[in-house]
Amino acid sequence: MTFDNAYSSVFIKPIGIKKVKVIRTNILLKAAQGDAYSIEELCLALWEPVYRFIYHRVQNREEAEDITQESFARTLAYFRNHGEPPHNVLGYLKTVGVNIIRDSWRKRQLQGKVVNWEDVKPLVEDNQTELVQRLRIESALERLKPEQKTVLQLRILMGCSVADTARQMGKSEAAVRTCQYRALQTLARYLDDVD
Template structure:
């Protein structure tokens, strides 16, 4: 937990305090942004831009400590909205000659829907622990340590559960082909 004097020092330009604020809040902010953009590179860029804007605001104004992570998420969301608005106004540049018609052909929506249903059914056939590990590790992107803490198991157990779950999923999906 950050102390109030850390914020006061950061407002005065103390780099150590700024670093402490960033290191204690970056993970929550990055996850929030990544959830919105689903792109690692873009999430990293926006996270960095969020801290630049938030820290310059911190030096000009005051933000309550309890709300600092929420404040950072609001700054990030505003940056995202600005980017989306600009993209919407500009549109997307497309070089028609560079498009490979075979690669960009629209996939049949019923086939994609059938594949999602097949994967959903395969996940349902896993035991509860394996399904939870797959959801946390692969779908939500948690680390082994975070997953172990959430499901109250050892890290080695999480690795084994993930390995076995993926083996079972591969087998189920292979048999459905």
Template sequence: MIDDEMNIKIDDINSIEKMCAATWEPLYRFIYFKVQNREEAEDITQETYFKAISHIRKNNVKVDKFIGFLKIVSLNILRDKWRKNKRRGSIVNFDNINPESASVEDCTEDMAQREIIQNALKSLNGEQRTVIELRILKGFSVEDTARQMNKKEGNIRVLQYRAIQNLTKILKDEH
């Protein structure tokens, strides 16, 4: 590990190599933790060293704790990337969008249909309504419905057939 107060001469290639060798692994892990993508973490790590060394050379700054300085530079690079992506937004090709599949469902129409069906069900007699509720709405088998209503399976089939016919007639008459 690098001595935090190691005297690095930025113009000396050996000093730069020592600094990079000593700090690349913790810096890369720090960046990878933030982006969760190997290629992006490698790119940002490389960009971090480039910007950090350029800043130190340009401003003739003495850095006491290189790993802390590098992490701050990497965070600034990440923030810039995130801001740029946020401003840019996502690219949408309007030619590939199907308006029917992309549109938001209007729940008022569903509620109106549900209300019409409930009113039609109320128009049926008690046995027919019960058969429709058990067989169609709750998904019971003919056998289970017959057991629940204390009737024979054949009677349940006939009752269901007549209930559906009456329900269809009621719905047609209302619309």
């Protein structure tokens, strides 16, 4: 091992070192009993990591807000009925969130609809995993044809309408829809390959 490597393995960690959030037990129990101040303290402290975690899976604000609310409600119901909060409250909230997404997707499956369970499987929560996922998606995007990449950038990353995308790419709206469909088909295959 070179000196540089040795140094890296001992000292260099990513900046995003997570600190365990400490919420006092009495705050949790008072919140479960309906104490407004404690509920607000709990929500202020934990809404954002829970929301971000759920948003990552559903990718829209409407569902993320609803599921975040439901996760807090169910978690407080659990505290109330068991008289004792779990050791890792944030982890518990996220697990409840994943269960709610699963419930709603399971309903879709009961209605005969296909769901992609990979999307809701709990992730190991560390920056490294997030980074790897991001790299996986970015490298799959890089493998697309330039036109396919552009259509996904405009439509999904920049949020342009089909009409705006068509104008910018000098194509008809029907051609944009076809191009984005093919791009996503290919991308889904690339993502699958990497998995």
